[in-house]
Amino acid sequence: MPNIKSAEKRVLVTEKKTEQNKAVNSAMKTAIKKFLAAVEAGNKEEATKLYTEAVSAIDGAASEGIFHKNRAANKKSKLAKKLAAMA
Numbered sequence: 001m002p003n004i005k006s007a008e009k010r011v012l013v014t015e016k017k018t019e020q021n022k023a024v025n026s027a028m029k030t031a032i033k034k035f036l037a038a039v040e041a042g043n044k045e046e047a048t049k050l051y052t053e054a055v056s057a058i059d060g061a062a063s064e065g066i067f068h069k070n071r072a073a074n075k076k077s078k079l080a081k082k083l084a085a086m087a
Helices: 005-041 046-062 069-085
Strands: none
Touching: 005 046, 005 069, 046 069
16 A cells, blocks of 8 residues: 555546446447347348447547547447448
8 A cells, every 4th residue: 555645546546447447448348249249140220220339339438548549440440341241
């Protein structure tokens, strides 16, 4: 445990932010998995709906700084290709 008061606070703040980041990251991964499941099932209209939700989750995670905006663009591109391949 830190001896300095500001260091103690940083520990608490870091733990709180880590939990928030985990929640956002988990929600994003869940949205992507639901989309991929719909693609595997061949359900085009369900996949289209879930695609928008997944992209929104990815954008939200990127805007909060959980990962870089280029990584978000890469993830969205891969999902878009899977959706386009269904047609």
